[in-house]
Amino acid sequence: MIQFLTVLGMGLVTYLTRLVPLHYLGRKQLPAWSLQTMRYIPTAVLTAITVGEVLFRDGRLAVGIDNHRLPAAILAGIVAWRSGNVLLTIVAGMLAFWLLQILVA
Incomplete structure (x- = not known):
């Protein structure tokens, strides 16, 4: 109760x-x-959430070659900047992340 x-x-x-x-x-x-x-405000909040997820792993700064999120996020940022299409940005970022995990792992 x-x-x-x-x-x-x-x-x-x-x-x-x-x-x-x-x-x-x-x-x-x-x-x-x-x-x-x-x-x-929405841009600032989304940036704060995304940067934390991309740059930190297990409470430590992860900017090494084993961080597959970083190049995927950079690619997604470029796609967002050039196209302005949210769906295309998400698809490009996720595909890059998955491909990096499959090819590098």
Whole structure:
């Protein structure tokens, strides 16, 4: 029973912390500088997650030749930059990663 109440409480806290700002800010017009800044939030978050996964393994910096994620991520970055196509970027990065694992391992 305590586990159920804990999960319910966590859900309620999560819901309320998102509802309150949306409720009060939903009626106001945000300044232009704020909207321009918010455009970069998804890119910054995705970069933070990706760089951590690509450059670190088991809590250590992994930039050696045995890190197959690094060249795959570089290729995916180039494909994203040149094409702007998310699906093509994912496919290119995953194919490069899988091929490196098969060919080098």
